[in-house]
Amino acid sequence: MIIILKNNPDKDQLENLEYWLSGMGIKVHPTVGTGKTILGLVGDTSRLDIDLISALDIVEDVKRVQEPFKNANRKFHPEDTVIDIGGVRIGGGTLTIIAGPCSVESEEQVVGIAKSVKESGATILRGGAFKPRSSPYSFQGLGIEGIRILLAAKEATGLPVVSEIMDASQLPLFADIDILQVGARNMQNFSLLKALGKQDKPVLLKRGLSSTYEEWLMSAEYVLAGGNDKVILCERGIRTFETYTRNTLDVSCVPVLRQMTHLPVIIDPSHACGRYQWVPALANAGIAAGADGVLIEVHNDPQHAKCDGPQSLTPDRFAQAVPELKAIHDIVRGGKHN
Amino acid sequence: MIIILKNNPDKDQLENLEYWLSGMGIKVHPTVGTGKTILGLVGDTSRLDIDLISALDIVEDVKRVQEPFKNANRKFHPEDTVIDIGGVRIGGGTLTIIAGPCSVESEEQVVGIAKSVKESGATILRGGAFKPRSSPYSFQGLGIEGIRILLAAKEATGLPVVSEIMDASQLPLFADIDILQVGARNMQNFSLLKALGKQDKPVLLKRGLSSTYEEWLMSAEYVLAGGNDKVILCERGIRTFETYTRNTLDVSCVPVLRQMTHLPVIIDPSHACGRYQWVPALANAGIAAGADGVLIEVHNDPQHAKCDGPQSLTPDRFAQAVPELKAIHDIVRGGKHN
Amino acid sequence: MIIILKNNPDKDQLENLEYWLSGMGIKVHPTVGTGKTILGLVGDTSRLDIDLISALDIVEDVKRVQEPFKNANRKFHPEDTVIDIGGVRIGGGTLTIIAGPCSVESEEQVVGIAKSVKESGATILRGGAFKPRSSPYSFQGLGIEGIRILLAAKEATGLPVVSEIMDASQLPLFADIDILQVGARNMQNFSLLKALGKQDKPVLLKRGLSSTYEEWLMSAEYVLAGGNDKVILCERGIRTFETYTRNTLDVSCVPVLRQMTHLPVIIDPSHACGRYQWVPALANAGIAAGADGVLIEVHNDPQHAKCDGPQSLTPDRFAQAVPELKAIHDIVRGGKHN
């Protein structure tokens, strides 16, 4: 950490600061410039509260040199995290394909889609039972009945299931769900993240609509710091000024996050673009950038889907898209498939 | 609502759509252009799910003509909402000044600040007991003990108290707090909003970091739709590309929201800019734009504040800032003070 | 175009509006709803000035149904535009690889890089002679001498050359340059765009840092409307809140623009991310999304480059990246190579 002092800092306050830092085991190396004095701090600064220091009268600015996340940091954990769900692996170079409807509507629908996507190459089933909607007047999901239907589809196909949890109080309902999804709007719901850190199911953490990589990793850090080391990062598009697409898929996150962290990174092209026509191209892009997998919405009857119909592939279109994904994955990651 | 059809839409599908709409009491007026056919819908379209219609094969685009919020809409509720908390009014042209420390640290601190800001003109005390922090390693607030201290300050000064609630499970702890604050990162925590709609304390709803006015009002609508009509909107700065300020205060929201909604709108310049030096200028700007009040961080010892020290005014600086606020309020709103 | 009227519009003003529109050959179909009256306009509305109509007292809002660009619109020009530069094709499914240094530094440097990238598979050479820099104190390019060096490299290798033009007054200097690049910061320099529409060299139009697809196509429309139909669109990263990358590559533009327009779309991953380590992954992503080509910075000695060194590949790293690009292009576009 670097502290940039104001011109002519008060000597007593400066001594106090150095004394306080030394009490925390941190050594201070000053550089006296013509314009500014800079303090270089040596020691474990990861738990220093940057706000506390910024507030001092003698301080003009504070800059971090080290990342504020530890458990998620590849520097301290160079090996890829690989999550194994009954033999289905996520991370470490294996291609993970998650597919299913945005929201669960009926058992017949979900079981039918699950069988179809499994045959086309999906390794995990997704489906929403509790739906966060920006309007209180929109369909809010089937709730508990939705969970029951997802488990019936799991039973029928053997596919592990991922579904969104909105509140820690729902944890008992998710006892048999394999992966707990945290939605983009809850990425900084710290109460929920803390609760998920204290249980041991894998967490699929969607990126917030305008969150930075560091904020996203700090949210992962909440789960990891609680003792649960199974976090999957899912990019689902960020908010930009573009209106033709619903959001803007940030594929750059793939190579950058693979350098910053050991956690698996997957891509959700369906929510990112909002139109099924563009989903296969964006799924290809995500895998070509090195992602560990994709999460794709598939609906047997998108025209009558209760939400997000326009972005869902039909099972047929999904079946056509998978071979290109596998071929590109073979080129860029050497091709481990589940 | 307007539906724009693709060229040469399938006749059967078009008839199905018109039949379905008529079943919901909605009449369809087609306009056949050279390029496009447009359907104008007449009737109560506020509860039509725009996604359902967008998903149809024959539909190119759907545009809303009416706002999707009803309870928060000034068109259906032309009078300003005025919230009365034991004689302290918010909304309707009265100047509301909320002040206090970002986080509660000790009883001595909070009672001292409360007495001081009351004397300078504050009408409501703020203070955080539970703190949402982006890092799990930062100070998370005093919790229950923080609530106790706030209530002691209320007792000592008679000022009503606002404090942030992070989770519906905390509601019993807030039994004696006067106003429940929902933080920016929880603006779309729909579980929390639904819970707050079913109780009757006023809710101070901060705007999300990159939320639009409509999304913000839809979150207010969650509370209103639950039966609680006491929502205060608080602008606290949006995320932009600027790095000199922490966030960017959007003062435009004041005249726009006063036209869109009857709910009170207040401004938080402290979180918006992140530096105490700029807080008085921005508070002035908010009031000059017509806001119903301000929420300002005040700390007796900003250099040792546990969070957000750099943005806190000292009690002295706060005392100097209040008269300008009142003078500007007199000019633009005719000057009703609590 | 759809006009949404305010409640109870003045009858005289409404008649005036309808009369004025009919004078422009546009028929008006009103839809009288319970809340709103909507006018659907039938006829050629592409040249109606939306601002003129929005300004009327009786108008609440105006929404376009048709895109405001005509020459760039795929609807009126369904075939891909293919630009041929002495046998090197851009567009229409051919993979275009443009490579070279950010700024021209010496003849030895540029000729050396040109020979190397040609051998590795590049089909066009890039290099900057005039450099737009945000600081007046940064290196501004070699100017005329830079142009001379680029032409020497063209002579030595036979590669066509693209270079950035900053001002219409520079046109004579670019007489032998093959493609004129318009930089991101000049995307809405309309004086320059008009001048480029009146000459016939191809224009490589970079997207502005925070421009929408429609604004970008309207800038292309300036060139096309002037009579020059050879425009290449180049995505080079948009400004977002992320700071780890310089900008954020928007690969979604590829499938969306290929639907909206017939113009070729290429991707510049170097400027987008700002770090050479991530360039190959992003180039892969762009091609996997269906782009017509890439523009990649290559420098023989990035550590001593006069600008943008951190984002340049060495010739060796470039040589390693090309085969993956070709293999992915074969999968997604069936593989036409220059």
Next chain:
Amino acid sequence: MIIILKNNPDKDQLENLEYWLSGMGIKVHPTVGTGKTILGLVGDTSRLDIDLISALDIVEDVKRVQEPFKNANRKFHPEDTVIDIGGVRIGGGTLTIIAGPCSVESEEQVVGIAKSVKESGATILRGGAFKPRSSPYSFQGLGIEGIRILLAAKEATGLPVVSEIMDASQLPLFADIDILQVGARNMQNFSLLKALGKQDKPVLLKRGLSSTYEEWLMSAEYVLAGGNDKVILCERGIRTFETYTRNTLDVSCVPVLRQMTHLPVIIDPSHACGRYQWVPALANAGIAAGADGVLIEVHNDPQHAKCDGPQSLTPDRFAQAVPELKAIHDIVRGGKHN
């Protein structure tokens, strides 16, 4: 400037770097931490090219400590810049009110508006002769005839005139215009900025739609570095995700820029919000934040304006708005009026 080295940097390269820096008169103070080595640079680093250093293999990151602008920096020029145009002052605590139509349409119109706004308190006339429009099919301004009309209005009222210049080649046409406006889309048209630095008329520099304060000041620096010290900064709204307003007025720029620079800062609420209803509130907010003035669009017949009608005040509404501006200016700046 601070250089953060990678772990275990190559010794030879490090020596080379230190040798190179010392040749530029810069001393290097290393701080060897457990995780990182940091080099603090002492000397005049304002002209070091940050890109050159970032590109080195041994360097992880470079952070500036000093601002990259000198001539615009208040630290080196503590007194406010005051620009005097025939007795009308801009800057230094005087309230400047610029008003007039967005685009010049006829002599009668402009002279009429000029007389009216002068009577209401405006001190400078604005009007566009050359209009940058995002569509080539929109009205592009009257051009030379527009300049003639503006000069006729200047003659008739004595008001100095500001008008937008789009290209250095237009300079002769602006010989009698008092202030040259650079539009938001040209903020980084460096060819134009350099040309404006070499002449001596004041330049009104609008902020780019998504530019940072630092980029804006670097553009001002282009003019100042050329020898012209008369630059006026004009905030006209930034691009955000909000769609109810055209752009978002960033009033925070006022207190921040007044700290960073000695140049005058004015506010354009008309372009910022795009609707006349909100203009007076935002003008108030700008003055309350401490701005040196406002630039307001006034049109005698907004419903028939050739551009931007919806955001123009009528002369009557303008006359009503001025007294509040003056009263607020009296409170916050002590009230020097032209």
